[in-house]
Amino acid sequence: xxxxxxxxxxILASLALCLVAGQSFAETPLESTVxxxxxxxxxxxxxxxxAVAISVDGQQHYFNYGVASKQNGQAVNADTLxxxxxLSKTFTATLAxxxxxxxxxxxxxxxxxxxxxxxxxxFDGITLLNLGTYSAGGLPLQFPDxxxxxxxxxxxxxxxxxxxxxxTHRLYSNPSLGLFGYLAAKSLGTPFxxxxxxxxxxxxxxxxxxxxxxxxxxxxxAQGYNKQDQPVRVGPGPLDAEAYGLKVTAVDLLHYLDxxxxxxxxxxxxxxxxxxxxxxxxxxxEMTQGLGWEQYAYPVSLEQLQAGNAPSMVLExxxxxxxxxxxxxxxxxxxxxxxxxDGFGAYVAFVPSxxxxxxxxxxxxxxxxxxxxxxxxxLTALDQ
Numbered sequence: 001x002x003x004x005x006x007x008x009x010x011i012l013a014s015l016a017l018c019l020v021a022g023q024s025f026a027e028t029p030l031e032s033t034v035x036x037x038x039x040x041x042x043x044x045x046x047x048x049x050x051a052v053a054i055s056v057d058g059q060q061h062y063f064n065y066g067v068a069s070k071q072n073g074q075a076v077n078a079d080t081l082x083x084x085x086x087l088s089k090t091f092t093a094t095l096a097x098x099x100x101x102x103x104x105x106x107x108x109x110x111x112x113x114x115x116x117x118x119x120x121x122x123f124d125g126i127t128l129l130n131l132g133t134y135s136a137g138g139l140p141l142q143f144p145d146x147x148x149x150x151x152x153x154x155x156x157x158x159x160x161x162x163x164x165x166x167x168t169h170r171l172y173s174n175p176s177l178g179l180f181g182y183l184a185a186k187s188l189g190t191p192f193x194x195x196x197x198x199x200x201x202x203x204x205x206x207x208x209x210x211x212x213x214x215x216x217x218x219x220x221x222a223q224g225y226n227k228q229d230q231p232v233r234v235g236p237g238p239l240d241a242e243a244y245g246l247k248v249t250a251v252d253l254l255h256y257l258d259x260x261x262x263x264x265x266x267x268x269x270x271x272x273x274x275x276x277x278x279x280x281x282x283x284x285x286e287m288t289q290g291l292g293w294e295q296y297a298y299p300v301s302l303e304q305l306q307a308g309n310a311p312s313m314v315l316e317x318x319x320x321x322x323x324x325x326x327x328x329x330x331x332x333x334x335x336x337x338x339x340x341x342d343g344f345g346a347y348v349a350f351v352p353s354x355x356x357x358x359x360x361x362x363x364x365x366x367x368x369x370x371x372x373x374x375x376x377x378x379l380t381a382l383d384q
Contacts, residue, residue, distance in 0.1 A: 037377050045367070049068050049080070049222060051076050060258075071223065080220055082361040084246050084248055085234075086337070086339040088339065089337070093293075097272065108128070111131055135169065135171075137166045141173055143175055170284055170320050172313065178242040179242075192241055203267065204255075204270075206248070209249070210246070220249075224341065234344075284320055288327070296336070335350055343365060347359075349376075
């Protein structure tokens with residue numbers, strides 16, 4: 001079920017307190033803590049399968065539960081691919097940060113600088129940073145149904161009218177972050193999908209992460225299940241690759257978090273890119289907005305973390321308070337991001353100063369509040 005190495009004594013002592021009655025004494029304390037949180041969650045939410053990955057002081061631990069497909073009964077394992085939905089936005093932000101580190105763009109550039117189709121539109125007065133932080137002025141959560149693909153984008157963005165002055169409100173938006181990634185790719189002169197699959201993912205050392213799952217890997221692609229328990233997988237959509245398109249293993253995703261904690265093994269441009277994504281640009285309540293990542297002063301209470309991941313933060317415009325200048329990552333900070341598609345639910349969180357990280361991947365879209373609760377419980381046990 002898992003792969004572990006020795007934990008430091010303080011963590012072992014803490015986790016030993018979390019043993020659940022009735023579990024095997026052969027389980028490690030960490031496995032008991034994780035199982036005690038995950039198994040009731042899966043039963044409560046009718047989740048067919050989950051992969052959990054945890055990093056402590058650079059040591060990786062993997063726990064797999066249930067099935068990747070109810071149709072064939074295949075168990076979740078280290079090779080199982082899950083859709084991660086909007087967690088893809090952190091990869092998109094890293095690519096944009098790389099473009100800036102490579103001198104191809106500046107976050108302060110007008111969006112229209114990098115795509116002639118936007119010249120003479122509202123995007124003359126909207127920066128790349130506005131797009132990357134959902135503060136363009138009210139771009140919606142999703143594209144309208146009539147926008148089917150790339151050919152429809154110039155007309156959509158050209159006719160779009162802002163509800164707010166750029167930079168004054170946060171409204172979580174796939175068209176905003178998607179355009180951010182699209183323009184970053186244009187600045188680099190290569191289509192986004194090619195940049196992601198042939199450059200960024202390999203440079204990060206991710207061997208089993210895909211926008212388009214290759215035929216040879218389809219047997220590892222988990223079947224997702226929607227809220228009606230019907231089988232479903234994500235379909236194509238405008239700027240899907242940029243906003244929500246990645247499919248990854250828990251092993252790859254934990255490696256990605258470890259690189260975000262300690263990026264020194266990466267190239268200098270990628271190190272600068274990661275620092276850019278972890279920079280704080282503005283605040284909404286207790287949450288500080290980075291590029292892709294959302295930040296909280298650590299330690300953070302469950303109530304604070306759930307408030308920052310509440311439906312209102314996704315669906316309603318929020319006034320913002322900009323940090324001037326933008327703030328490099330403070331010493332004690334938790335970074336997190338959720339991701340959802342119709343059939344999958346993902347959540348990750350990490351604390352660089354503590355060198356702890358957690359990945360939760362499920363082949364069902366279950367409530368974000370429940371993801372945050374379980375992750376917070378496990379992280380609290382780790383940091384004792």
